[in-house]
Amino acid sequence: MVISNIDSSLANTLSHRRQRLANLIDFPAILWSGGSSPRNFPANLFPFRPSSHFLYFAGLQLPNVAIRLEAGKLELFMDDPKPSSALWHGEMPNRDEIAQTIGADATKPMSELEFSVEDAATIAVQDAATWTQQSQLLNRWVLPQNPPQGIDLELAKAIVSLRLTHDEGALTELRKAAAVTVAAHKAGMAATPQAKLEAEVRAAMEGVIIAHNMTTSYNSIVTVHGEVLHNEQYHHRLQPGDLLLADVGAETETGWAGDVTRTWPVSGKFSPTQKEIYNLVLAAHDACIAKIRPGVEYGDIHLLAATVIAQGLVDLGIFQGNAEDLVEMDAHALFFPHGIGHLLGLDVHDMEDVGDLAGYEEGRQRSDRFGLSYLRLNRPLRPGMLVTIEPGFYQVPAILNDVNLRAKYENIVNWERLSQFSDVRGIRIEDDVLVTTTGSEVLTAALPNDADTVETLTNS
Amino acid sequence: MVISNIDSSLANTLSHRRQRLANLIDFPAILWSGGSSPRNFPANLFPFRPSSHFLYFAGLQLPNVAIRLEAGKLELFMDDPKPSSALWHGEMPNRDEIAQTIGADATKPMSELEFSVEDAATIAVQDAATWTQQSQLLNRWVLPQNPPQGIDLELAKAIVSLRLTHDEGALTELRKAAAVTVAAHKAGMAATPQAKLEAEVRAAMEGVIIAHNMTTSYNSIVTVHGEVLHNEQYHHRLQPGDLLLADVGAETETGWAGDVTRTWPVSGKFSPTQKEIYNLVLAAHDACIAKIRPGVEYGDIHLLAATVIAQGLVDLGIFQGNAEDLVEMDAHALFFPHGIGHLLGLDVHDMEDVGDLAGYEEGRQRSDRFGLSYLRLNRPLRPGMLVTIEPGFYQVPAILNDVNLRAKYENIVNWERLSQFSDVRGIRIEDDVLVTTTGSEVLTAALPNDADTVETLTNS
Numbered sequence: 001m002v003i004s005n006i007d008s009s010l011a012n013t014l015s016h017r018r019q020r021l022a023n024l025i026d027f028p029a030i031l032w033s034g035g036s037s038p039r040n041f042p043a044n045l046f047p048f049r050p051s052s053h054f055l056y057f058a059g060l061q062l063p064n065v066a067i068r069l070e071a072g073k074l075e076l077f078m079d080d081p082k083p084s085s086a087l088w089h090g091e092m093p094n095r096d097e098i099a100q101t102i103g104a105d106a107t108k109p110m111s112e113l114e115f116s117v118e119d120a121a122t123i124a125v126q127d128a129a130t131w132t133q134q135s136q137l138l139n140r141w142v143l144p145q146n147p148p149q150g151i152d153l154e155l156a157k158a159i160v161s162l163r164l165t166h167d168e169g170a171l172t173e174l175r176k177a178a179a180v181t182v183a184a185h186k187a188g189m190a191a192t193p194q195a196k197l198e199a200e201v202r203a204a205m206e207g208v209i210i211a212h213n214m215t216t217s218y219n220s221i222v223t224v225h226g227e228v229l230h231n232e233q234y235h236h237r238l239q240p241g242d243l244l245l246a247d248v249g250a251e252t253e254t255g256w257a258g259d260v261t262r263t264w265p266v267s268g269k270f271s272p273t274q275k276e277i278y279n280l281v282l283a284a285h286d287a288c289i290a291k292i293r294p295g296v297e298y299g300d301i302h303l304l305a306a307t308v309i310a311q312g313l314v315d316l317g318i319f320q321g322n323a324e325d326l327v328e329m330d331a332h333a334l335f336f337p338h339g340i341g342h343l344l345g346l347d348v349h350d351m352e353d354v355g356d357l358a359g360y361e362e363g364r365q366r367s368d369r370f371g372l373s374y375l376r377l378n379r380p381l382r383p384g385m386l387v388t389i390e391p392g393f394y395q396v397p398a399i400l401n402d403v404n405l406r407a408k409y410e411n412i413v414n415w416e417r418l419s420q421f422s423d424v425r426g427i428r429i430e431d432d433v434l435v436t437t438t439g440s441e442v443l444t445a446a447l448p449n450d451a452d453t454v455e456t457l458t459n460s
Numbered sequence: 461m462v463i464s465n466i467d468s469s470l471a472n473t474l475s476h477r478r479q480r481l482a483n484l485i486d487f488p489a490i491l492w493s494g495g496s497s498p499r500n501f502p503a504n505l506f507p508f509r510p511s512s513h514f515l516y517f518a519g520l521q522l523p524n525v526a527i528r529l530e531a532g533k534l535e536l537f538m539d540d541p542k543p544s545s546a547l548w549h550g551e552m553p554n555r556d557e558i559a560q561t562i563g564a565d566a567t568k569p570m571s572e573l574e575f576s577v578e579d580a581a582t583i584a585v586q587d588a589a590t591w592t593q594q595s596q597l598l599n600r601w602v603l604p605q606n607p608p609q610g611i612d613l614e615l616a617k618a619i620v621s622l623r624l625t626h627d628e629g630a631l632t633e634l635r636k637a638a639a640v641t642v643a644a645h646k647a648g649m650a651a652t653p654q655a656k657l658e659a660e661v662r663a664a665m666e667g668v669i670i671a672h673n674m675t676t677s678y679n680s681i682v683t684v685h686g687e688v689l690h691n692e693q694y695h696h697r698l699q700p701g702d703l704l705l706a707d708v709g710a711e712t713e714t715g716w717a718g719d720v721t722r723t724w725p726v727s728g729k730f731s732p733t734q735k736e737i738y739n740l741v742l743a744a745h746d747a748c749i750a751k752i753r754p755g756v757e758y759g760d761i762h763l764l765a766a767t768v769i770a771q772g773l774v775d776l777g778i779f780q781g782n783a784e785d786l787v788e789m790d791a792h793a794l795f796f797p798h799g800i801g802h803l804l805g806l807d808v809h810d811m812e813d814v815g816d817l818a819g820y821e822e823g824r825q826r827s828d829r830f831g832l833s834y835l836r837l838n839r840p841l842r843p844g845m846l847v848t849i850e851p852g853f854y855q856v857p858a859i860l861n862d863v864n865l866r867a868k869y870e871n872i873v874n875w876e877r878l879s880q881f882s883d884v885r886g887i888r889i890e891d892d893v894l895v896t897t898t899g900s901e902v903l904t905a906a907l908p909n910d911a912d913t914v915e916t917l918t919n920s
Contacts, residue, residue, distance in 0.1 A: 037497040038586040039509050040715075040806070041813035042604060044678055046506045047692075049499050086858035087797065090688030126498040128588030144502060203671035211663035213695050218504055228550030232507075235673050235713075253695075255500075337547060346500070353501035398546035 010059045011103030013169030017057055017162060019072045024158035027119050027151055028070035031057060032134055034125035035064050047215065051125045052346035052353070053159055055255045059102050064130075067104075068116055076104040077113045113137060121155035123148060123354065147355055156354045163345055164358065165384030170345065171434070173256035174386060177217070178432055178443040180250040181258030184208040185447050188222070188246050189264050189457040192238070198222050199234040201244060209250045217257035218348045221247035226263060226426020227394040229338060240267040243274060245426050249348060257348045259388055260444050261430035268459040270451055277393050277424045278451050280312035284391040285429045285449070288340060292433055292440035298377045298387065302340040305391040306332040306371060317417045330371035331412050334399055339375035341388035344432055349376060350386075383437045390430030395422075470519045471563030473629030477517055477622060479532045484618035487579050487611055488530035491517060492594055494585035495524050507675065511585045512806035512813070513619055515715045519562050524590075527564075528576055536564040537573045573597060581615035583608060583814065607815055616814045623805055624818065625844030630805065631894070633716035634846060637677070638892055638903040640710040641718030644668040645907050648682070648706050649724050649917040652698070658682050659694040661704060669710045677717035678808045681707035686723060686886020687854040689798060700727040703734060705886050709808060717808045719848055720904050721890035728919040730911055737853050737884045738911050740772035744851040745889045745909070748800060752893055752900035758837045758847065762800040765851040766792040766831060777877045790831035791872050794859055799835035801848035804892055809836060810846075841895045846903070850890030855882075 021029070031054040036045035048063050057074070058067050065078040078095045085092070099107045108116075117137050124131050124144040134142040148156045166174060184205040191204030202222040209216055223231040224238060226245030238244065244266055249259040263278065265271075270278055284305040291301055310332045311323035319326055326332060343350035343358060351358035356366065361379040366372075377387060395418075399405060432443045448454060481489070491514045496505035508523050517534070518527050525538040538555045545552070559567045568576075577597050584591050584604040594602040608616045626634060644665040651664035662682040669676055683691040684698060686705030698704065704726055709719040723738065725731075730738055744765040751761055770792045771783035779786055786792060803810035803818060811818035816826065821839040826832075837847060855878075859865060892903045908914060 037506060038604065039506075040512050040586065041809065041811075042586070043812060044808060046497060046499075047679060052500050083858065087856055088688075088690045090685065090691060091857065126500065126502070144498065197671070197673065199673035200671040203667040203669075206670055207663040207667035209663075210666055210694075211657070211660040213657065213659035219507060225550065228548075230548045231550060234670075348504060349501065351501075352503060396547055397551065398543065 009169065010101065013167065014057060014059050014074070015072075015103050016167065018069050018074055020162055021057070021069060021158060022072040024161065025121070025154060027121055027154075028068055028116075029155050030066055030068045030113070030117065030120045030122050032066045032122070032125050032130050033058065033062050033064065034127050034130045037127050050255070051123070052255065052351070053123050054125075055346055056159070056163060059254060060098065061253070061255065062098065064110070066110070066113055068113075068120065073105040074103065075106045075108060075116070076102070077108050077110050077116075079110050119151070121151035123152065123156055123159070126353070144353065156357055160351055160354065160358045163351055164343070165382055166345065166386055166434075167384075170256060173252045173254055174258070174345070174432075175443055177214070177250050177252050177256050177258035179446070180209055180212045180214055181248065181260045182444055182447040184248055184250060185246060185260055185262050186457060188248070189262070189454065190460055192244060192264065192266060192458050193268060195238055197234065198224060198236050198238065198244070201238075201246065202234050202248075205246060205248045209248075212250065214250045214252055217249040217251035217259060221245065221261075224266070224425075226392075226428065227396050228426070229394070229396075238266045241271065241423055242266040243423075243425065243427060245428055247428065247430065255346050257344060257346065258444070259344055259348050259430065259432060260447065261390055261428040262447065262449065262454065263427045263429065264454045264458045268455055270455065271423055273421045274424050274427075275451055276316060277421060278427055280309060280316070281391050281393050281427050281429050282449060282451070283312065284308040285389055285431070288389045288391065289431070289433055289440060289442060292381060292387075292389075292435055294381055294383050294435060294437065296381050298340075298379055298381055299375065301389070302372075302375055303327060305340045306336060309336050309391065309393065317414055318421070319412055320414060321412055326412065327371070330369055331409055333371035334405065334409060334413065335393050335395070336391060337370075337374065337394070337396065337399060338392070339377070341390050341430070342376040344386045344388055352376075381435045383435050385435040386443070387433055387435070388430055389433050390428055392426065392428035393424065394426040395424065469629065470561065473627065474517060474519050474534070475532075475563050476627065478529050478534055480622055481517070481529060481618060482532040484621065485581070485614060487581055487614075488528055488576075489615050490526055490528050490573070490577065490580045490582050492526045492582070492585050492590050493518065493522050493524065494587050494590045497587050510715070511583070512715065512811070513583050514585075515806055516619070516623060519714060520558065521713070521715065522558065524570070526570070526573055528573075528580065533565040534563065535566045535568060535576070536562070537568050537570050537576075539570050579611070581611035583612065583616055583619070586813070604813065616817055620811055620814065620818045623811055624803070625842055626805065626846055626894075627844075630716060633712045633714055634718070634805070634892070635903055637674070637710050637712050637716050637718035639906070640669055640672045640674055641708065641720045642904055642907040644708055644710060645706060645720055645722050646917060648708070649722070649914065650920055652704060652724065652726060652918050653728060655698055657694065658684060658696050658698065658704070661698075661706065662694050662708075665706060665708045669708075672710065674710045674712055677709040677711035677719060681705065684726070684885075686888065687856050688886075689854070689856075698726045701731065701883055702726040703883075703885065703887060705888055707888065707890065715806050717804060717806065718904070719804055719808050719890065719892060720907065721850055721888040722907065722909065722914065723887045723889065724914045724918045728915055730915065731883055733881045734884050734887075735911055736776060737881060738887055740769060740776070741851050741853050741887050741889050742909060742911070743772065744768040745849055745891070748849045748851065749891070749893055749900060749902060752841060752847075752849075752895055754841055754843050754895060754897065756841050758800075758839055758841055759835065761849070762832075762835055763787060765800045766796060769796050769851065769853065777874055778881070779872055780874060781872055786872065787831070790829055791869055793831035794865065794869060794873065795853050795855070796851060797830075797834065797854070797856065797859060798852070799837070801850045801890070802836035804846045804848055812836075843895050843897045845895040847893055847895070848890055849893050850888055852886065852888035853884065854886040855884065
């Protein structure tokens with residue numbers, strides 16, 4: 001727990017957030033930070049990461065504490081470290097020091113929390129020891145896999161409405177995460193000519209993140225098999241004709257996330273077919289960002305990407321037909337089977353712990369259409385929202401070899417023409433885009449994405 | 461899950477291990493691999509790490525499976541991946557392919573496990589979803605925080621007796637872990653002259669581990685405050701007069717751990733006082749390793765380290781008295797408050813999930829003496845055991861400022877003399893030492909530890 005690096009404006013930021021919460025709910029809320037999860041034995045722990053809802057209102061990565069929010073006031077429930085812990089963990093800031101840093105109105109030991117739980121709402125944390133404690137103290141099941149109900153649901157909706165758009169304190173952190181994420185990708189490109197394995201490029205990228213005393217905001221994807229969407233293997237050798245897809249993001253010391261994908265040629269030079277598809281994905285990416293402004297439906301941004309990709313594949317002779325018709329029948333999803341992006345904040349899929357409460361406007365539900373079921377965000381955009389824009393093109397064997405899909409799209413795909421693009425297994429280009437009052441700002445714009453500059457960065 | 465890199469001898473190694481288990485128990489054992497633990501939301505997972513007991517008998521990092529061992533036979537309970545998962549995770553090896561790799565005698569879907577649980581023993585895994593399943597299927601509480609009882613205790617003792625000494629399959633992996641751990645430390649030393657923060661040195665070290673497609677076997681300690689024994693902060697700036705203490709280990713793709721500590725001067729040059737203490741810790745380290753051979757009590761190795769350190773502090777004028785007497789009254793623990801080391805294997809504190817069953821010979825219990833309570837291993841050494849040897853010297857404020865301890869050792873410590881060593885906050889030197897039939901082999905011997913070479917590596 002680092003307290004020295006914390007900006008002095010933290011207490012003001014937190015005070016403002018809980019005042020806004022108080023305007024939305026008239027019952028107390030108790031947010032637990034959670035505890036560490038064990039890896040292979042109880043004393044060998046995964047790095048501690050608090051609940052994001054706790055972090056939003058408490059600002060610091062404090063294990064095994066709780067805050068109670070009511071009418072704009074914050075009570076901190078925390079035990080001072082035992083004297084013996086100073087031997088192993090050094091002198092830690094005590095409860096009063098932390099209370100001052102975060103602007104708490106009162107502090108109490110954890111043992112007193114049980115007297116302050118009446119009528120309080122909460123949100124389940126992820127670790128079992130803490131959700132067991134939540135359930136016991138509140139005398140109801142509070143489980144991470146159960147959708148919130150009753151006042152817990154009201155609390156979740158209230159917090160979602162706050163966290164949907166980012167205040168200045170959040171944006172300062174999100175810009176830091178973006179900057180380090182950009183640096184990591186540049187390091188990955190630069191390391192590629194000397195690398196023999198995917199793991200070596202990953203090391204160069206995560207090394208930048210670790211060197212900035214940050215952590216990855218999710219398990220990195222660094223692969224020559226970009227067609228495997230959530231590929232977490234890093235053992236493949238890099239071959240000269242391969243494309244390397246890297247989806248890597250940094251998370252700041254107070255928990256705010258970056259999330260960027262770039263795809264570059266291992267050889268430092270795209271083949272003509274790779275460049276055709278790369279530029280098509282980039283055109284979809286640019287068209288989406290150009291369309292972002294308040295009031296625009298994010299679902300329409302997704303459909304715009306689908307249409308640009310469908311039109312491009314028509315132009316390349318891979319699809320036959322009219323782009324709008326192809327999107328209507330989900331043909332684009334043969335090659336672009338995921339959503340155009342998601343909310344980004346303290347979580348890389350922000351607030352996904354409360355299901356689609358954050359991603360979907362009230363009253364809307366996920367589509368079961370092949371091309372839309374994976375869309376994680378379906379709301380009109382508002383200033384202060386941070387979203388990813390991440391179109392892609394993939395030749396996924398599980399899709400392209402599916403008998404039913406091949407039959408359905410038999411007359412649409414020119415399979416012979418497609419076979420000429422066999423060196424394009426997976427391409428994705430992803431940036432973090434802030435909705436502004438007049439349009440958008442790409443927080444990760446310092447990382448070039450045009451094919452020529454990507455080649456140059458890889459060869460440098 | 462990587463299957464391509466697995467040595468073809470794996471099935472033989474695993475077969476041998478379960479035959480040996482069958483010689484020790486006459487009831488079936490079911491070992492679950494465990495599942496991933498969520499980080500900040502359910503889909504954002506910590507990297508999966510199976511139970512070490514499972515890994516010992518199944519060899520592969522397979523999530524959410526179980527093996528049933530009886531009379532030397534292995535049944536694999538595993539569900540084939542759903543077709544839809546191929547989209548996200550690619551084509552994975554199916555159950556039959558995995559069964560062949562690990563030499564399973566039979567395979568069944570997980571749903572059939574409930575029909576094979578009668579009279580079966582198990583060991584609790586660490587993640588809540590899986591220990592809940594263990595408890596439900598076996599119809600008794602199987603909790604990671606509870607000591608095993610009944611047949612579970614018999615199973616734990618049998619597995620401990622196997623895992624206490626390492627077979628050739630294990631040693632091959634442990635040597636790989638040692639080699640990459642050594643390379644990481646060399647990279648850390650080399651990165652120090654250009655580094656401004658502890659985090660930058662950590663990045664250089666973990667970068668080597670990641671580049672070899674390995675993971676850290678525990679959360680790294682890379683700090684200029686080595687006097688904080690379990691320091692997991694990396695934000696301090698490096699100052700020319702500081703010592704940097706790095707306790708970092710690599711874990712191979714099949715889960716075997718390395719664990720090494722070195723301490724080097726940020727400036728590339730030890731001060732005279734730092735060099736005095738460094739050489740004293742090294743003398744203790746070397747004396748311990750020289751004493752290692754079958755039949756020697758590990759507790760005596762610990763006391764040897766304590767005696768060498770006490771004698772050295774007498775020679776330096778920091779202690780007054782006779783070394784044996786000083787150790788008898790635990791005075792060495794003022795500066796060397798932890799044990800000389802521990803077992804190393806699939807876990808960095810091997811088998812610590814079953815408490816002291818592995819570390820302590822049957823019938824022995826932890827001492828409550830200030831100088832001995834943290835001793836993690838108390839057994840006679842046997843060929844094939846892998847232990848760490850990690851003496852240290854620390855000026856821990858929580859100890860040296862403790863009123864009771866100061867009173868107790870008032871006439872023993874020359875506090876004025878000690879104050880001349882204020883630039884020595886923490887030094888530890890740790891290697892991984894295999895007990896052989898005739899003595900010992902230092903698996904991490906490729907990493908120099910003499911002061912001059914450490915300086916040279918830091919300046920190179």
